[in-house]
Amino acid sequence: MRQIKLARNVLLGIEDLLLHKLRSFLTTLGIVFGVGSVVAMLSVGEGASKEAMDQIRKLGSNNIIINSVKSVEEESTSTTHSHMSIYGLTYDDYARVTETFKTIRRTAPVKLIRKEGRLGERALELRIVGTTPVWFELVQRPIIAGRVLMASDDNEHAPAAVLTEFGARKLLAAENTIGQTLRIGSDRFEVVGIVKSESGQAGNIQIPDQEVDVYIPINVATAYFGDVTSRRTSGGFEREMVELHQLIVQVDSIENVEPVANGIENMLSRFHKKKDYLVSVPLALLRQAEATKRTFNIVLGSIAGISLLVGGIGIMNIMLASVTERTREIGIRRAIGAKRKQIISQFLIETVVLSIMGGLIGIGLGVLVPVLITYFAGMPTVVTLKSIVLPLVISFAVGIIFGLYPAVRAAKVDPIVALRHE
Amino acid sequence: MIREAGSNSDLSDAAKAKSDIEIIKLEDARKIYQMGGSKVNALGGVTLSFKRGSFWAIMGPSGSGKSTMMNVLGCLDHLSSGRYILEGRDVSTLDDDSLSEMRLRHLGFIFQSFNLIPQLTVQRNIELPLYYLGWEAGRSADRARELAEKVGLKERLNHRPSELSGGQMQRVAVARALANDPQIIFADEPTGNLDTATGKEILGLLTELNEQGKTIIMVTHEMDVAAYSKQRLHMLDGLVGRVEGAEE
Ligand SMILES: Nc1ncnc2c1ncn2[C@@H]1O[C@H](COP(=O)(O)OP(=O)(O)OP(=O)(O)O)[C@@H](O)[C@H]1O
Numbered sequence: 285m286r287q288i289k290l291a292r293n294v295l296l297g298i299e300d301l302l303l304h305k306l307r308s309f310l311t312t313l314g315i316v317f318g319v320g321s322v323v324a325m326l327s328v329g330e331g332a333s334k335e336a337m338d339q340i341r342k343l344g345s346n347n348i349i350i351n352s353v354k355s356v357e358e359e360s361t362s363t364t365h366s367h368m369s370i371y372g373l374t375y376d377d378y379a380r381v382t383e384t385f386k387t388i389r390r391t392a393p394v395k396l397i398r399k400e401g402r403l404g405e406r407a408l409e410l411r412i413v414g415t416t417p418v419w420f421e422l423v424q425r426p427i428i429a430g431r432v433l434m435a436s437d438d439n440e441h442a443p444a445a446v447l448t449e450f451g452a453r454k455l456l457a458a459e460n461t462i463g464q465t466l467r468i469g470s471d472r473f474e475v476v477g478i479v480k481s482e483s484g485q486a487g488n489i490q491i492p493d494q495e496v497d498v499y500i501p502i503n504v505a506t507a508y509f510g511d512v513t514s515r516r517t518s519g520g521f522e523r524e525m526v527e528l529h530q531l532i533v534q535v536d537s538i539e540n541v542e543p544v545a546n547g548i549e550n551m552l553s554r555f556h557k558k559k560d561y562l563v564s565v566p567l568a569l570l571r572q573a574e575a576t577k578r579t580f581n582i583v584l585g586s587i588a589g590i591s592l593l594v595g596g597i598g599i600m601n602i603m604l605a606s607v608t609e610r611t612r613e614i615g616i617r618r619a620i621g622a623k624r625k626q627i628i629s630q631f632l633i634e635t636v637v638l639s640i641m642g643g644l645i646g647i648g649l650g651v652l653v654p655v656l657i658t659y660f661a662g663m664p665t666v667v668t669l670k671s672i673v674l675p676l677v678i679s680f681a682v683g684i685i686f687g688l689y690p691a692v693r694a695a696k697v698d699p700i701v702a703l704r705h706e
Numbered sequence: 707m708i709r710e711a712g713s714n715s716d717l718s719d720a721a722k723a724k725s726d727i728e729i730i731k732l733e734d735a736r737k738i739y740q741m742g743g744s745k746v747n748a749l750g751g752v753t754l755s756f757k758r759g760s761f762w763a764i765m766g767p768s769g770s771g772k773s774t775m776m777n778v779l780g781c782l783d784h785l786s787s788g789r790y791i792l793e794g795r796d797v798s799t800l801d802d803d804s805l806s807e808m809r810l811r812h813l814g815f816i817f818q819s820f821n822l823i824p825q826l827t828v829q830r831n832i833e834l835p836l837y838y839l840g841w842e843a844g845r846s847a848d849r850a851r852e853l854a855e856k857v858g859l860k861e862r863l864n865h866r867p868s869e870l871s872g873g874q875m876q877r878v879a880v881a882r883a884l885a886n887d888p889q890i891i892f893a894d895e896p897t898g899n900l901d902t903a904t905g906k907e908i909l910g911l912l913t914e915l916n917e918q919g920k921t922i923i924m925v926t927h928e929m930d931v932a933a934y935s936k937q938r939l940h941m942l943d944g945l946v947g948r949v950e951g952a953e954e
């Protein structure tokens with residue numbers, strides 16, 4: 285019964301507002317932009333946190349990832365003919381990192397080689413990942429078939445290869461692929477297992493799992509393929525010598541992640557003349573995400589706050605004008621027997637309907653903005669239920685707050701005076 | 707044509723028996739306006755009683771206190787002192803909400819300038835008291851249709867007041883005043899904005915209502931309008947002067 289009555293009152297409010305369509309629409313603009321900013325703010329914030337959380341889940345919160353990077357000077361000189369660029373992490377770095385820090389639990393080295401591979405009839409460009417068994421534990425890749433690499437593979441220089449689910453599909457390999465021979469160049473490997481592929485993109489830190497990956501023991505990789513890779517470019521050959529492309533370090537506890545990362549950074553800087561490595565801490569990504577979120581919250585929050593304030597005052601202004609305009613109507617309603625609180629609710633409902641309509645338009649707009657932000661700024665955004673419900677609540681609150689004063693003014697209209705004035 | 711008899715009051719039997727005769731009673735009613743330093747006695751101590759089913763015309767020169775009297779009797783204004791007993795109930799001490807409730811349940815109003823709500827259709831205007839009484843939509847619509855038919859405006863239900871003539875607007879106002887089935891109808895110069903012919907139609911309507919048992923209290927300047935009433939009360943300077951037709 286109460287709901288029916290409220291629904292009826294809301295309909296009456298909408299009818300009154302539709303009498304002045306343009307005015308009602310213009311009145312809500314402030315709310316539209318305010319709510320739009322709130323939605324955008326929330327979805328950028330959510331996007332940043334979600335991205336960070338995803339990466340942390342993928343990379344492990346206790347992990348530190350060190351990538352080899354070509355330094356800037358190297359980049360500019362490497363364009364000359366038949367120059368060989370030497371950079372990145374070394375086997376020595378791997379040994380030193382593992383030995384120096386007591387709080388490091390385990391370390392996995394990663395060596396990347398691009399080569400064509402062939403399984404039966406199918407030939408494909410592969411990314412060969414030379415690593416140790418530890419790697420599979422650090423990045424948590426469940427086994428689908430067969431097994432992962434084992435310490436004995438490394439020690440015995442066994443030509444064992446592990447495929448990803450994705451890679452196996454690409455190579456048209458079925459489960460009975462286990463035990464089959466994978467040819468890489470002139471070398472033969474035995475497929476010993478298939479692991480689950482990594483889901484999605486891991487942001488700016490890449491684990492070697494984006495393409496058709498093949499995991500082989502690192503010792504085998506070094507022995508078979510060496511450290512030098514050459515690539516044909518427009519200017520001739522581009523040759524690179526990189527011992528290790530990545531180190532994944534797992535620290536024993538979260539508190540030690542950042543101290544160890546700093547320690548590694550210090551240590552590496554002593555042994556490397558140029559900065560040809562990059563230490564990343566997934567945990568730091570969260571901090572970074574929080575910082576991004578904060579910046580966006582401040583900027584968009586201010587816009588939202590100001591818009592909502594201006595919008596609220598605009599609505600209040602229009603409602604006050606409406607009260608004055610409708611003094612006689614109020615007088616009539618009161619004379620007929622409307623109580624003060626019924627007049628209050630009439631005007632309050634009208635204001636709330638107005639601000640919620642603005643809110644809905646604003647949400648529509650606000651849902652569009654994150655899409656544009658993602659498209660043009662490449663920033664991840666997520667529109668959650670929260671980023672729609674909260675703005676609705678806000679527009680409701682704005683309606684109540686700024687509608688109260690005009691509604692009370694309306695209720696104070698003295699019917700005798702109102703009916704006398706023409 | 708109009709058939710709206712019977713009481714909807716919710717009083718005890720004893721009070722009802724008493725108020726059956728005297729529906730309105732003023733005891734030394736005063737309304738004083740403070741104008742800067744000077745006081746205006748808009749009502750200067752009025753004692754009177756109106757019987758159920760009477761048809762009063764309140765007359766008097768401008769500024770004599772007719773409108774003030776109407777406002778007090780219509781529960782729109784408080785007395786400065788004295789007592790006002792309506793349907794056997796002392797309403798002089800009631801708060802704003804209770805006065806609204808009295809108006810909503812027991813009184814109907816007809817104004818000189820019609821006072822319809824311009825953006826609402828004829829039907830919605832007639833339904834207005836029912837809306838505040840909490841009637842559900844279907845029942846109100848039926849009632850509005852019934853009343854519109856009674857005042858001869860069945861075909862105009864979906865029109866807005868601006869599309870009606872003065873006489874038609876006043877008919878809508880009469881229909882609205884009847885919606886809550888009130889015992890008393892107040893009419894403040896109901897023909898003031900109408901030509902003689904349409905004015906007579908409205909007065910005929912009021913007479914009919916009175917014949918069906920409604921108490922009617924009408925303010926007017928004009929003798930020939932007052933002629934429709936059964937009782938006349940002449941006011942002067944906030945006091946009751948000559949009273950005609952009260953003895954029965
Ligand atoms: N709100 C008010 N403030 C001050 N004085 C008032 C007020 N309302 C009425 N009065 C005074 O009270 C007296 C009675 O006024 P009222 O309006 O009742 O007269 P009336 O008989 O209805 O006159 P009219 O025929 O011109 O409508 C007048 O002297 C008027 O000036």
Ligand SMILES: [Mg+2]
Binds near residue numbers: 772773774
């Ligand atoms: Mg008057």
